[in-house]
Amino acid sequence: MNEAILDHVKHEGHNIYTFWLKPEKKIDQIAGQFLEVHLPHQNPDTRGIKRWFTISSSPTEKDLVAITTKMADKNGSSFKIALRSMEKGHKLKISEPMGDFVLPKDDSIPLVFIAGGIGITPFHSMIAYLNNNPEPRHIQLFYGANKLDELVFEKELKLLNNVELIPVIQNAPTNYKGQTGFLDSKKILEQIKDKKNARVYISGPEPMVEKFKKEFEELGINKNNLVCDYFPGYI
Numbered sequence: 001m002n003e004a005i006l007d008h009v010k011h012e013g014h015n016i017y018t019f020w021l022k023p024e025k026k027i028d029q030i031a032g033q034f035l036e037v038h039l040p041h042q043n044p045d046t047r048g049i050k051r052w053f054t055i056s057s058s059p060t061e062k063d064l065v066a067i068t069t070k071m072a073d074k075n076g077s078s079f080k081i082a083l084r085s086m087e088k089g090h091k092l093k094i095s096e097p098m099g100d101f102v103l104p105k106d107d108s109i110p111l112v113f114i115a116g117g118i119g120i121t122p123f124h125s126m127i128a129y130l131n132n133n134p135e136p137r138h139i140q141l142f143y144g145a146n147k148l149d150e151l152v153f154e155k156e157l158k159l160l161n162n163v164e165l166i167p168v169i170q171n172a173p174t175n176y177k178g179q180t181g182f183l184d185s186k187k188i189l190e191q192i193k194d195k196k197n198a199r200v201y202i203s204g205p206e207p208m209v210e211k212f213k214k215e216f217e218e219l220g221i222n223k224n225n226l227v228c229d230y231f232p233g234y235i
Contacts, residue, residue, distance in 0.1 A: 001038060001093040002027065006086045007064055012152040016118070018056060018068040019083065023094060029059040031129035032122040032229075033097035037067065041082035051079055054203075054229070055097060056121040058128035065094070068121050068152065101201070101229040102126075103137075110194040113141040114212060116183060116204025117150065119231055123203065124153050131160055140192065144168045144183040144204075148176065166191065183208075185215035195221070203229040 004021040012018055027035075034054040041049060057066035071080055086092075101122055103111075113123045120143060130137060141163055145151045148169055157165050172180040192198050200221060202212045209228050217223050 001095060004065075004092055004094050006088055006090045006092070008088060009086075012068060014147060014149045015071040015073065016068065016150065016152050017071065017084065018066050019086070020057075020064050020066045021092070021094065022064055026063070027065060027094075027097055029055060029065065029097040030102045031059055031126040032102040033099040033125075034101075034122075035065075035067075035097050036095040037083075038093040039079060039082055039086075041078060043078060045078040047077045047079060049079060052232070054099075054101075054121040054125070054231075056124050058125055058132060060129060060132040068118065068124070070118050070150075099229075101203070101227060103130075104199055107135045107137050110198040111137060111139045112188075112192055112198045112200045113139055113143075114183065114188065114200065114202045114204075115141065115143045116208045117145060117231075118152075119202075119204030119208075119229065120153060121203075122229055123201070124157075127157065127160060127163055130162060137162055138164070138193075140164045140166065140198075142166045142168060142183060142188050142191075144170070146170045148173060183212075185212055185219060189216070189219055189221075197225075199225050199227065201227045201229070204231055206230040206232065 003024040007020045007022045010018040034052055036050055036052050038050045053067035056068040071084055103126055115123050151167055157163055168179045168183050202209050209230050213226055213228055
């Protein structure tokens with residue numbers, strides 16, 4: 001385990017925060033990977049003192065690594081309460097990054113990203129990395145959120161030339177002009193520009209990811225072109 005300290009916290013949206021950590025030893029990260037955070041605290045509940053988090057920052061960030069997570073409105077875990085209560089300089093421990101939810105080495109493969117809620121975090125890491133290391137990749141990003149203020153990273157994603165951002169808001173304001181409702185596999189498939197060759201990445205709550213994986217296979221997407229990342233939903 002690598003010791004780290006809290007550098008700063010950024011409020012991203014409704015109950016969503018990014019925690020910027022400074023590891024004692026530089027970590028070896030590939031965009032899209034996750035790590036384990038150990039946060040000892042008083043009177044931990046049955047959910048324990050450790051959690052898995054996808055890294056939301058790019059490997060190109062100097063000396064810092066970020067995790068972005070959602071807090072419960074009420075009845076949150078002792079871990080999340082302790083995390084939110086940390087002040088600058090607080091010490092915790094993190095593992096080395098791991099996981100294979102990463103970009104394909106072949107930069108000619110068209111990319112389709114499907115994010116449900118906080119499942120945006122690995123995609124933010126990948127896109128931020130690509131923005132700092134320009135490659136000829138085009139990305140269609142379908143991003144589903146419950147409310148408009150839970151659409152984190154929207155402003156910076158809109159500024160990137162290689163990203164076609166398609167937000168889908170479940171409970172949208174009456175004057176909202178974008179797509180509304182739930183992410184839908186058939187509607188997404190209709191909008192994918194290169195259905196045969198696209199590599200489809202799906203990230204979000206486990207039931208959502210399993211549903212989309214099954215539906216895309218039934219709709220004719222080759223299972224070898226489906227890459228999945230499951231979020232356990234810890235609060």
